[in-house]
Amino acid sequence: MSSTIDSATTAQKGARELPWGLWAQQTFSILSQELRKNFLSRRALLLYLLAALPIFLLFVLAILPPDDDEFQNINGLSLVFSLIYNTLILRAVVFFGCAWVFMNLFRGEVVDRSLHYYFLSPIRREVLVVGKYLSGLVTAIVLFGLTTLASLFMLYFPRFSSESTRYFFEGAGGKQALIYLGITTLACIGYGAIFLIVGLFFRNPIIPALLIYGWEWINFLLPPLLKKASVIHYLHSLMPVPMNEGPFAVMAQPTPAWISVPSLLIFTLIVLVLAGYHTRRMEISYVGD
Amino acid sequence: MTTAATATTTTATITATTTTAVRAEEKMIVFEDVSKFYGEILGVNRVNLSIAPGITSLVGPNGSGKTTLMNLMTGLLKPTRGRISVLGTSPNDPQELFRKVGYCAQFDSFPRGATGREFIEFYLRTHGATGRAVENLTHQALERVSMLEAADRKVAGYSKGMRQRIRLAQSIAHNPAVLILDEPLNGLDPMARAEIIRLFRQLAAEGLYLIISSHILHEVDMMSDSVVLLNNGYVVAEGNVHGVRDEIVEQPMQILIRCDRPQALAARIFEQDGAVVEARLHDDRQGLFVKTRRPDDFYLLLNRVVLDGDIRVESVAPADDDLNAVYQYLISSDGGR
Numbered sequence: 194m195s196s197t198i199d200s201a202t203t204a205q206k207g208a209r210e211l212p213w214g215l216w217a218q219q220t221f222s223i224l225s226q227e228l229r230k231n232f233l234s235r236r237a238l239l240l241y242l243l244a245a246l247p248i249f250l251l252f253v254l255a256i257l258p259p260d261d262d263e264f265q266n267i268n269g270l271s272l273v274f275s276l277i278y279n280t281l282i283l284r285a286v287v288f289f290g291c292a293w294v295f296m297n298l299f300r301g302e303v304v305d306r307s308l309h310y311y312f313l314s315p316i317r318r319e320v321l322v323v324g325k326y327l328s329g330l331v332t333a334i335v336l337f338g339l340t341t342l343a344s345l346f347m348l349y350f351p352r353f354s355s356e357s358t359r360y361f362f363e364g365a366g367g368k369q370a371l372i373y374l375g376i377t378t379l380a381c382i383g384y385g386a387i388f389l390i391v392g393l394f395f396r397n398p399i400i401p402a403l404l405i406y407g408w409e410w411i412n413f414l415l416p417p418l419l420k421k422a423s424v425i426h427y428l429h430s431l432m433p434v435p436m437n438e439g440p441f442a443v444m445a446q447p448t449p450a451w452i453s454v455p456s457l458l459i460f461t462l463i464v465l466v467l468a469g470y471h472t473r474r475m476e477i478s479y480v481g482d
Numbered sequence: 483m484t485t486a487a488t489a490t491t492t493t494a495t496i497t498a499t500t501t502t503a504v505r506a507e508e509k510m511i512v513f514e515d516v517s518k519f520y521g522e523i524l525g526v527n528r529v530n531l532s533i534a535p536g537i538t539s540l541v542g543p544n545g546s547g548k549t550t551l552m553n554l555m556t557g558l559l560k561p562t563r564g565r566i567s568v569l570g571t572s573p574n575d576p577q578e579l580f581r582k583v584g585y586c587a588q589f590d591s592f593p594r595g596a597t598g599r600e601f602i603e604f605y606l607r608t609h610g611a612t613g614r615a616v617e618n619l620t621h622q623a624l625e626r627v628s629m630l631e632a633a634d635r636k637v638a639g640y641s642k643g644m645r646q647r648i649r650l651a652q653s654i655a656h657n658p659a660v661l662i663l664d665e666p667l668n669g670l671d672p673m674a675r676a677e678i679i680r681l682f683r684q685l686a687a688e689g690l691y692l693i694i695s696s697h698i699l700h701e702v703d704m705m706s707d708s709v710v711l712l713n714n715g716y717v718v719a720e721g722n723v724h725g726v727r728d729e730i731v732e733q734p735m736q737i738l739i740r741c742d743r744p745q746a747l748a749a750r751i752f753e754q755d756g757a758v759v760e761a762r763l764h765d766d767r768q769g770l771f772v773k774t775r776r777p778d779d780f781y782l783l784l785n786r787v788v789l790d791g792d793i794r795v796e797s798v799a800p801a802d803d804d805l806n807a808v809y810q811y812l813i814s815s816d817g818g819r
Contacts, residue, residue, distance in 0.1 A: 218610060222608055230594060230595070233595060306589050307592065307594075310592075312558055313576075314608040314609075315581050315608060473574075474560065477559070
């Protein structure tokens, strides 16, 4: 018995001397615990359906292609994918998927009445926020990154298999696929941070999520300065194939990548600091939640 | 020069006093003028407590503030006013606090999909324990609550008693110095209750601080070293049960005297003015319940009766210095605030 106590004490002593090591270990523990929940719980089913939606639609389009010119040759498909990516993948699948994953990180635990297990662990609340955020990020990037790539391939390969192979492995297709993957990753980072904080601050996060959705949707109508107060503006600036936003769109200079990417990352960092600060003061009072 | 020397001595005295106070605080769980309000609703008010090692039971009706006190101690709630220190650590420092504290909360929910063993192992990993240490500590904790056989089954399939025991195992797994247990005997069958109470006594004997809330007064009475009685968010009384009983002067003390002639005894004890308030025959007519406000005078009188030899006294025992009676006097009769 004393040997086990000794080993724990040694671990604790070691942990006190090297807090970064302990925090990394705690973050990893949280990450593995949360990833299991994110991927294997019943809540994940909705996420899988959402992630599969564009792939399924593109599968239908591959079987029953429309007569439009863009669908008839491989050169037109990049424009088609840009439209599908913007309207369906980015604005619907990634947006709502991130809302579901990140809002549930804390709110879901409050609903399940299991958040106290984390709060009763020797984990700094800030470490908990980071661990949970990273778990949401890994989940979202894996699922929606796969959605992005699978959708792209589903559009190209079934009808133009040999040209597509050349396009992706020798031509510009490979780079384009990586850029779309990068945009999806950045979208998960940005929306993830927003929905993490929404889930922390609001008892019913659906309404703020819908308001954010509306704000992101009307982005094309906003004056240039206001456009910058949205995630979608920075993501649009990175698109490999610019999309026509219609006759009512207010035109604005795209923000260069060297500003867009750090802006989103800095915003995320600020949100995480805020979330950490809020979580430190958080109380467990399941009654009424 | 003399003034300077006096000032130095004073400073040294203050420093020494402060150091002693800090050291003392590191050995106690201290509530200093703690209040907690949920909006306008009172949780607990102006609580001042110093809890020493051993088993301390929090006793009171539903909504009296027992769980609030426990949640304040563990940082799940923040006090509206006042200060709490658990062996010198603030509840706002979870990283330090939960190395010393294990909390078996009342919330009956678990992380989804986890087995009993995984539930404990995850908790130990957050403590920085790894590999063999995690395995050993988990095994030891499961063994202590007799859950080794069921450890690899999903918690979702456990009975209420098993869930209670696995929570208990989790809270003791890292060998904390302070164990906070909110209704830990709920859902346990009589055998398991006896076993767990034995475990509590054993942990207390090892020098741990056990803070337990329970509704079952005779069990609390049986295992507690001291009690904290709460009512409507106020601490009504605290300390050793017998000590608390002695302080309830407005309630006459009840004593049961077993003897061969209780009626004759009743006649004798009323001879001395004011010593006895009330006397009542026991149902089996082999004893007498006596209520007295002056127990010392009464015992002197009883001594005389015994020495006279015409009444044979078999036993004398206080009939209301248990927790149940104290609870009745202070809380059920709304004796508290």
